[in-house]
Amino acid sequence: MIQVGAARRLAETIAAQTLAPSPAVLEIGCGTGLLTEALRARLSPGPMLVTDLAPAMVARCRARCGGATDLRFAVMDGERPAAAPGFDLIASSLAAQWFVDLPTALATLSGLLRSGGLLAVSTLARGTFREWDAAHAGLGHAASTPCYPSLAELAGLRFEGCTTRVTGYDLVEDHASGPGFLRSLRAIGAQTGRREGASLSAGALRGVLRRFEAGGARVTYATATCLIRKGPDFT
Secondary structure, three states, X not given: OHHHHHHHHHHHHHHOOOOOOOOOEEEOOOOOOHHHHHHHHHOOOOOEEEEEOOHHHHHHHHHHOOOOOOEEEEEOOOOOOOOOOOEEEEEEEOOHHHOOOHHHHHHHHHOOEEEEEEEEEEEEOOOXXXXXXXXXXXXXXXXXXEOOXXXXXXXXXXXXXXXXXXXXXXXXXXXXOHHHHHHHHHHHOOOOOEOOOOOOOHHHHHHHHHHHHHOOOEEEEEEEXXXXXXXXXXX
């Protein structure tokens, strides 16, 4: 499950950064609580507001965290956050690929940081699903997988009063079958931002699935970590 690895790596990256003592934290797109749990295991956060657009995900995260008294939960759209500025840390793991307008969303979130605060986001980048794309190309088809931004495009984003640092790494996941992989796409928001193109016929899709499975039904998730510091440069 790539969400587990991504949450752990993001939490470790955040823990290695300079943060305010007992930082006020906002989490965007908490899902089932993987990042929430990982952050609390590595930091000593102050007040923490944990949010997700889906009420069911907020409920699952709340249940995962038990009766933690240092957490507040809210249903909230991360692209249009209903929160006042004043956070020392805003974190989000594998939720930003859902955003319709990533640059604007990151600019909005960075505006909620205190001076010296950190916005830390992991999202999917170009190169994700490369094996699935190759299975299409090998049969003369174009995959309709999403067009994720490249690391260079992410690194080129500029936000007022902020410094940006972007790094990338690959997470590889094995699937039992091609259809199993397709079922997994919804979990990471892969039905958004899709490339233009006609859908494959049922026969053509079966051919792609066979080719994908012949390659091991393994798929790479090219993951980008975006760190956006308000005010001073990284040290």
